[in-house]
Amino acid sequence: xxxxxxxxxxxxxxxxxxxxxxxxxxxxxxxxxxxxxxxxxxxxxxxxxxxxxxxxxxxxxxxxxxxxxxxxxxxxxxxxxxxxxxxxxxxxxxxxxxxxxxxxxxxxxxxxx
Amino acid sequence: xxxxxxxxxxxxxxxxxxxxxxxxxxxxxxxxxxxxxxxxxxxxxxxxxxxxxxxxxxxxxxxxxxxxxxxxxxxxxxxxxxxxxxxxxxxxxxxxxxxxxxxxxxxxxxxxxx
Numbered sequence: 669x670x671x672x673x674x675x676x677x678x679x680x681x682x683x684x685x686x687x688x689x690x691x692x693x694x695x696x697x698x699x700x701x702x703x704x705x706x707x708x709x710x711x712x713x714x715x716x717x718x719x720x721x722x723x724x725x726x727x728x729x730x731x732x733x734x735x736x737x738x739x740x741x742x743x744x745x746x747x748x749x750x751x752x753x754x755x756x757x758x759x760x761x762x763x764x765x766x767x768x769x770x771x772x773x774x775x776x777x778x779x780x781x
Numbered sequence: 782x783x784x785x786x787x788x789x790x791x792x793x794x795x796x797x798x799x800x801x802x803x804x805x806x807x808x809x810x811x812x813x814x815x816x817x818x819x820x821x822x823x824x825x826x827x828x829x830x831x832x833x834x835x836x837x838x839x840x841x842x843x844x845x846x847x848x849x850x851x852x853x854x855x856x857x858x859x860x861x862x863x864x865x866x867x868x869x870x871x872x873x874x875x876x877x878x879x880x881x882x883x884x885x886x887x888x889x890x891x892x893x894x895x
Contacts, residue, residue: 766883
């Protein structure tokens with residue numbers, strides 16, 4: 669059973685608009701969450717993370733929101749750029765660190781010029 | 782600069798062959814991981830290691846083994862390759878120093894088993 673779910677396999681957004689990628693989890697022990705971006709033929713690269721003691725973390729154009737009661741997190745990209753087109757994975761850990769990550773299935777974001 | 786390298790970007794092997802995938806990191810990280818990535822399934826953990834000579838099974842260890850003789854190197858072994866092991870294999874490493882670390886990934890090895 670998937671403990672981390674990304675229910676949208678793909679998302680298309682116009683350049684300059686907001687991209688919202690969603691992720692749901694079932695394990696209430698998860699206390700650290702990360703987003704990775706992956707281009708074709710490359711390994712995933714870390715984007716942003718959030719601890720369960722926070723409900724928001726911001727880094728430039730990227731903001732992650734965490735709703736613990738709903739077991740839901742989202743990644744907002746504002747404004748979206750064509751170079752943001754990639755597969756985005758959310759990951760969760762029950763250890764407060766990156767030692768033990770469970771990944772979602774990914775969402776392909778396409779930013780249209 | 783952080784670097785995780787994998788020995789091959791593309792590999793083609795035949796069913797039944799023994800396959801070695803090598804991963805090296807230059808960040809003095811204690812933790813190393815092997816994942817496979819398949820469409821619609823995301824990244825699934827095969828094996829991981831928190832120290833030299835140490836290994837732990839991940840979520841899908843069947844058909845795989847690993848070796849960690851040196852801190853910087855973590856090898857994934859397919860004892861007898863099968864077609865259902867055709868996949869993208871990703872190695873990653875992380876450090877115990879700093880609680881809010883991330884995993885750093887190599888570029889991946891795309892393996893085709895015929």
